[in-house]
Amino acid sequence: MKRLLSTLLEALITLWLLATLCFFLLRAAPGGPFDTEKAAPPEVQAMLERQYRLDLSLPEQYLAWLRDVAHGDLGPSFQYPDYSVNQLVAQALPVSMLNGGLALLLALGIGIPLGIFAGRRAGGWTDRLLMFVAGLGISIPKFVVAPLLVLLFAVILKWLPAGGWGEWRHIVLPVIALALPNIAYCARIMRASMAETMSAEYLQAARSRGYSEWRLLTQHALRPALLPVVAWLSPALINVVTGSAVVEQVFGIPGMGRYFVQGALNRDYTLVLGVVLTVGALIVLINVVVDALRAQMDPRLRRG
Known part of the structure; x- marks a missing residue:
């Protein structure tokens, strides 16, 4: 319970610092949400600022926004007035x-x-070839990957749509574009871990007793070799989240990354701010789950 409460407190502080930094950096950027080439009449501009509380001082805007977030309200969208965040x-x-x-x-x-194949x-x-491709x-x-996939599979071969959302065919290319770098990272990490594990002394002793290579792999080597991959899951998920901004823009997918870029x-x-808070909460949750999974797989972490 003490560990859980400590983790929750750290998560809340992290999210608060993230939201605060993002809030003031956005306000420091040049321009505003209602700045257009053809400026609105002053009375309309004043009404919009009053409606969205932009007429308040910066500390007052910050405190009002924090109160709304504490009640679960992320506020109205400036770009999509018919929808809340x-x-x-x-x-x-x-x-x-x-x-x-x-x-x-x-x-x-x-x-x-x-x-596993390359590490053994x-x-x-074969190991050199696979690691070169990785x-x-x-x-x-x-x-670069996403437009190349569109060019090959949508324009030249005409097998899959170039963008959009709604059918399973729209999912294939974005998933491949997001997965390719992570496949390479995962293969390299697993290869290094498997090569190190297979040369460990306890596996050499088990091999000398006549254990088959399949038994050595499945019962003795696989679990310790997977520990670096489990530790890599946190940055991998973060990489997927951040990479979705590019992929969703290229394929026109109505996801968090596209809303972040447009916003x-x-x-x-x-x-x-709503997207940042949501993604930040997901990343904190992912880190907690991955740490728990690592502790479950590695007794040394539980003892620590």
């Missing part, structure tokens, strides 16, 4: 979670077997 987040979050979850499952489902053949030509996957950014470009303060 709560409604936009509720619509976008399942889309981003579906894309990110499928991308991470694909990365684990391909990266772990490739890493460390130093061989290095290419890491080095190519998502804003930042249009100075939609409440929308950006």
Whole structure:
């Protein structure tokens, strides 16, 4: 209970610092949510500022926004006046979670077997080839991978749609674009861990007793070799969340990343802050779950 309360307190402080920093940085950026090429009449501008509390001083705006957030209200959207930020987040979050979850499952489902295969053949030509391909996957950014996938599968081959949302065919290319770098990271981490684990003294002793390679792998090597991959899940999920901003823009997906980009470009303060708070809460929750999973798999962490 003491550990849980300490974790919750750290999470609240982290989210408060994140929200505060984002709030004041947004206000410090040039321009405003209602600045257009053709300025509105002064009375209309004053009414809009009063409606969205932009006529208050900066500390008053901050305290009013904190009070609303404490009551679960993320405020109205400046860019989408017919929707609140709560409604936009509720619509976008399942889309981003579906894309990110499928991308991470694909990365684990391909990266772990490739890493095991390469780690058991460390130093061989297959190991070098797989790690070379993985290095290419890491080095190519998502804003290059996503248009290339559109060009190949949507324009040239015409197998999949170039963008949009609503059918399973719209999910394939965004998930692949999000998963490719993570497949490469997962394969490299699993390969290094498996190679180190397979050369451990206790496995050499078990091998000398006549245990089969399959038994050594499944019963003795796999669990300790997976520990670095479990530790990598936190940055992997964060990478998926941050990478979704690029991928959702390219494929026109109505997810959290797209709303964040549009909100930042249009100075939609409440929308950006709502997305930041939601993503920050997800990252904190992910870290807590991954730490618990690591402690469950590694007795040394439980004793610590």
